[in-house]
Amino acid sequence: xxxxxNVNGKSTTVDVPPDMPLLxxxxxxxxxxxxxxxxxxxxxxxxxxxMRGRAVRSCQIPIQKxxxxxxxxxxxxSPDGSHPLQRVWVELDVPECGYCQAGQIMSAAALLTLNPxxxxxxxxxxxxxxxxxxxxxxRIRQAIHRAAKVMASAGGGHSEEQEAS
Amino acid sequence: MSPVALDRRAFLRVTALAGGxxxxxxxxxxxxxxxxxxxxxxxxxxxxxxxxxxxAPDGVVTIMAxxxxxxxxxxxxxxxxxxxxxxxxxxxxxVEQADLDSTKYSGQSAGGSNATPSNWxxxxxxxxxxxATLVAAAAQTWSVPAADLTTGSGQVRHAASNRTIGxxxxxxxxxxxxxxxPSAVRLKDPKEFKIIGQxxxxxxxxxxxxGRPLYGIDFSMPGMLFAVYQRCPVHGGKPVxxxxxxxxxxxxxxxxxxxxxxxxxxxxGGVAIVADNWWLAENARKQxxxxxxxxxxxxxxxxxxxxxxKELAAQPAQRPLRSDGDVDAALKAAAKxxxxxxxxxxLNHAPLEPPNCTALFKDGKLEMxxxxxxxxxxxxxxxxxxxxxxxxxxxxxxxxxxxxxxxLQNDYVVEAALIAKEIPGTPVQxxxxxxxxxxxxxxxxxxxxxxxxxxxxxxxxxxxxxLFVSFGSGNxxxxxxxxxxxxxxARYIANFTLEASTMPLTVxxxxxxAPGSNAIAFVMQSFIDELAHxxxxxxxxxxLDLLNATPIEAAxxxxxxxxxxxxxxxxxxxxRMRGVLELVAEKSGWGKRQLPKGTGMxxxxxxxxxxxxxxVAEVTxxxxxxxxxxxxxxxxxxxxxIINPLNAEHQAESSIIEGLSHLMALEITIAKGRVVQNxxxxxxxxxxxxxxxxxxxxxxxTDNNPTGxxxxxLPPILPAVANAIFAATGxxxxxxxxxxxxxxxx
Numbered sequence: 001x002x003x004x005x006n007v008n009g010k011s012t013t014v015d016v017p018p019d020m021p022l023l024x025x026x027x028x029x030x031x032x033x034x035x036x037x038x039x040x041x042x043x044x045x046x047x048x049x050x051m052r053g054r055a056v057r058s059c060q061i062p063i064q065k066x067x068x069x070x071x072x073x074x075x076x077x078s079p080d081g082s083h084p085l086q087r088v089w090v091e092l093d094v095p096e097c098g099y100c101q102a103g104q105i106m107s108a109a110a111l112l113t114l115n116p117x118x119x120x121x122x123x124x125x126x127x128x129x130x131x132x133x134x135x136x137x138x139r140i141r142q143a144i145h146r147a148a149k150v151m152a153s154a155g156g157g158h159s160e161e162q163e164a165s
Numbered sequence: 166m167s168p169v170a171l172d173r174r175a176f177l178r179v180t181a182l183a184g185g186x187x188x189x190x191x192x193x194x195x196x197x198x199x200x201x202x203x204x205x206x207x208x209x210x211x212x213x214x215x216x217x218x219x220x221a222p223d224g225v226v227t228i229m230a231x232x233x234x235x236x237x238x239x240x241x242x243x244x245x246x247x248x249x250x251x252x253x254x255x256x257x258x259x260v261e262q263a264d265l266d267s268t269k270y271s272g273q274s275a276g277g278s279n280a281t282p283s284n285w286x287x288x289x290x291x292x293x294x295x296x297a298t299l300v301a302a303a304a305q306t307w308s309v310p311a312a313d314l315t316t317g318s319g320q321v322r323h324a325a326s327n328r329t330i331g332x333x334x335x336x337x338x339x340x341x342x343x344x345x346x347p348s349a350v351r352l353k354d355p356k357e358f359k360i361i362g363q364x365x366x367x368x369x370x371x372x373x374x375x376g377r378p379l380y381g382i383d384f385s386m387p388g389m390l391f392a393v394y395q396r397c398p399v400h401g402g403k404p405v406x407x408x409x410x411x412x413x414x415x416x417x418x419x420x421x422x423x424x425x426x427x428x429x430x431x432x433x434g435g436v437a438i439v440a441d442n443w444w445l446a447e448n449a450r451k452q453x454x455x456x457x458x459x460x461x462x463x464x465x466x467x468x469x470x471x472x473x474x475k476e477l478a479a480q481p482a483q484r485p486l487r488s489d490g491d492v493d494a495a496l497k498a499a500a501k502x503x504x505x506x507x508x509x510x511x512l513n514h515a516p517l518e519p520p521n522c523t524a525l526f527k528d529g530k531l532e533m534x535x536x537x538x539x540x541x542x543x544x545x546x547x548x549x550x551x552x553x554x555x556x557x558x559x560x561x562x563x564x565x566x567x568x569x570x571x572x573l574q575n576d577y578v579v580e581a582a583l584i585a586k587e588i589p590g591t592p593v594q595x596x597x598x599x600x601x602x603x604x605x606x607x608x609x610x611x612x613x614x615x616x617x618x619x620x621x622x623x624x625x626x627x628x629x630x631x632l633f634v635s636f637g638s639g640n641x642x643x644x645x646x647x648x649x650x651x652x653x654x655a656r657y658i659a660n661f662t663l664e665a666s667t668m669p670l671t672v673x674x675x676x677x678x679a680p681g682s683n684a685i686a687f688v689m690q691s692f693i694d695e696l697a698h699x700x701x702x703x704x705x706x707x708x709l710d711l712l713n714a715t716p717i718e719a720a721x722x723x724x725x726x727x728x729x730x731x732x733x734x735x736x737x738x739x740x741r742m743r744g745v746l747e748l749v750a751e752k753s754g755w756g757k758r759q760l761p762k763g764t765g766m767x768x769x770x771x772x773x774x775x776x777x778x779x780x781v782a783e784v785t786x787x788x789x790x791x792x793x794x795x796x797x798x799x800x801x802x803x804x805x806x807i808i809n810p811l812n813a814e815h816q817a818e819s820s821i822i823e824g825l826s827h828l829m830a831l832e833i834t835i836a837k838g839r840v841v842q843n844x845x846x847x848x849x850x851x852x853x854x855x856x857x858x859x860x861x862x863x864x865x866x867t868d869n870n871p872t873g874x875x876x877x878x879l880p881p882i883l884p885a886v887a888n889a890i891f892a893a894t895g896x897x898x899x900x901x902x903x904x905x906x907x908x909x910x911x
Contacts, residue, residue: 011817016414017445025443028391033383034376036566039599043845047516074376086374092368093811096819097236098373099566105374124854129846133235133517133567134236135822136815137853138860 008076018064034074045130048103055110074102096134181336185222231270237569238812250292265560278774278873302338381536391443399838417445462671462838474613482664487576490660494626499619508900511833512609518566520577524585536565543575547582608676610646624700637667679876682773686880690769737772749800753781753844766889776877820878
């Protein structure tokens with residue numbers, strides 16, 4: 001089936017089975033390998049991307065349900081790694097193996113859009129959907145708080161316009 | 166210049182690059198420098214001109230990271246050691262991952278927390294030799310004594326004439342020199358360190374946070390196909406027939422192959438489905454029908470193992486491992502005795518990036534992109550699988566999405582080679598699903614300990630008997646299923662016996678982060694606690710008393726001291742352990758804090774992988790047995806120098822959090838020879854909300870060479886928390902995971 005997708009601000013047409021999950025279209029058809037496979041059943045959050053600005057598990061979304069919805073992956077979060085979350089993630093040395101971190105950052109970015117000043121408990125309840133096998137959680141929490149501060153001091157948060165490449 | 170033998174096995178060669186800059190090839194055998202020897206001879210192959218270090222005319226220094234990176238931080242740490250002694254600024258350093266090349270890099274593996282002890286001196290000597298050569302080249306260029314020159318920030322300086330020259334300009338002069346003897350070069354005084362001891366972030370962070378392809382599963386090349394591989398769900402079973410034609414007729418499927426396994430390594434037969442993309446192959450697997458010869462493994466189950474363990478415990482032990490004093494008499498004379506059965510389950514590593522490997526078999530040669538902790542072993546197995554010499558196998562080493570010991574085994578590398586051999590000329594990426602990873606692990610073996618201990622009237626532990634029921638056959642234990650005859654508290658209790666009995670196992674087992682220790686520490690440190698409470702004494706003081714005993718000679722066999730000091734208690738140094746135990750007691754306010762009802766503190770220590778660690782946990786447990794670990798204190802002794810304090814803290818936190826997963830809820834169960842758990846829902850790792858709000862790390866620096874941190878922090882946290890739960894509730898948990906006893910996280 002021919003599907004025209006809107007990924008990271010670009011319109012792309014792919015010919016894939018209608019039930020093929022968005023994750024595999026992103027990774028193996030569009031060659032956007034930043035979005036990761038961890039479980040295939042929506043339990044680990046490694047495949048988190050944004051669809052219409054909300055965090056979703058791309059392994060659970062058949063491509064026919066995506067339509068022309070705006071999809072954003074880690075590659076499209078900022079043009080050059082300058083999103084405040086990406087910068088504080090590097091500063092605080094959050095990653096260990098690093099495999100889950102694209103999903104963590106995409107979940108965190110969606111959280112900060114909805115809730116620019118989250119408490120520990122807000123962070124825990126959203127981010128507990130994302131598994132980190134290495135256990136980098138203390139730094140993820142700290143990084144989200146710091147990014148929230150950076151975005152607040154930059155004046156009213158990090159807008160979607162700034163994020164779009 | 167031609168390579169110069171510096172001693173038996175060490176070489177250094179500088180080559181000037183046309184257009185400026187230089188490269189330095191180095192060969193240093195760590196085993197040689199550590200005085201462990203390896204049995205003579207020079208490297209089998211001549212040095213290739215490729216460089217270990219490249220210095221550009223603008224001063225940018227590129228250092229090859231030789232070891233596989235699984236998240237332990239070695240890709241950053243080993244180049245730090247070279248850069249320190251080369252005397253360049255870290256901001257000028259770029260790190261590139263090396264391919265497998267045993268000639269250039271000697272050992273390349275990730276395991277046993279070995280990178281630090283094996284490379285601490287050799288990598289610094291590589292840097293120091295290069296620096297000394299560059300200094301000599303500048304001395305010659307300026308006709309001044311080398312002793313009058315200093316270095317810093319990638320430059321050589323002659324203070325008297327106020328001249329400086331960048332390393333990158335010294336290529337032609339350095340290339341003509343005979344390099345220094347590696348054992349003669351001066352290493353820096355630690356007071357001079359500018360990079361070692363500094364918090365330095367993971368060099369791959371920028372690529373990780375922007376989603377650039379780094380991992381094996383991210384690799385792609387033109388014409389590459391994707392494969393799944395279905396093994397027999399019963400370990401050790403073989404495929405007899407399959408509906409290959411029906412599978413091949415499905416859209417996008419290129420090949421369906423029934424394979425009888427490899428001649429070496431993991432000989433797992435199965436069915437490969439090769440398709441245009443991985444999802445098509447994985448989807449086609451749902452229609453796959455295979456007739457299996459399940460073999461004898463189908464009769465095995467976790468329930469059966471427990472029943473058999475109890476039978477074996479009622480019989481005389483099969484093998485004595487250690488006997489000191491007279492345990493029977495001491496138990497009879499003891500003021501109090503405690504008898505207990507401890508057990509722990511199989512565990513799967515479940516690295517978040519599932520096993521995968523890309524292979525291309527072309528013109529009789531095999532090229533692989535393999536996330537493996539043991540690429541040298543993987544190369545040999547792959548070579549034998551396709552029937553070519555090792556030298557015709559090239560292995561690239563992508564970053565790995567976790568290892569934890571799973572990728573010490575190369576079974577998935579062998580499977581990729583098997584498939585590639587069938588479709589020569591076509592690159593193929595084998596990817597396991599998470600379900601494959603859960604079903605076909607190399608599991609941390611389950612184990613059972615039947616213990617009896619006694620304390621005398623003064624509250625000292627005077628008798629200890631352990632019958633360990635494990636897996637194996639004849640006189641050998643299954644992989645990671647053994648115990649050392651010097652495992653603490655062996656040697657520190659006058660009347661002590663350790664015996665073992667084993668039962669056969671078809672399920673493959675292997676090392677999981679802190680192998681052996683990750684289970685044994687829970688048993689030993691929990692039972693010590695039981696005896697302390699039976700005596701009505703303080704658990705820290707009872708442990709200090711044990712460590713103050715004069716240790717009995719370290720006789721006995723078993724696994725003590727194996728894996729280069731990994732596992733086994735043979736290398737435990739009582740003074741170092743007392744040091745960390747006293748430190749953690751002080752930092753945690755042990756015995757000095759009033760705790761509310763439902764809150765308790767527990768202590769434990771363990772020696773493994775050359776590291777001495779004592780830990781205290783504070784927990785609260787509510788009326789519904791919901792547990793929250795509120796604070797953790799770690800005191801650790803890994804020698805005189807923390808090389809990268811940032812990564813050291815991260816490895817420590819990571820070990821604590823993994824240990825909490827093992828403790829609370831992880832369990833692999835076997836039924837009819839099959840693994841029951843399929844995915845993370847049934848195998849629940851700790852999530853963010855369950856992480857202790859405070860984890861304090863205190864390093865006790867002692868005058869010993871630095872050792873590794875990937876593993877030794879993990880073992881004590883399980884008994885520390887279990888002991889804290891006892892302190893809070895009076896409930897003693899003797900078998901894991903806690904969830905089987907009604908406990909859960911808050």
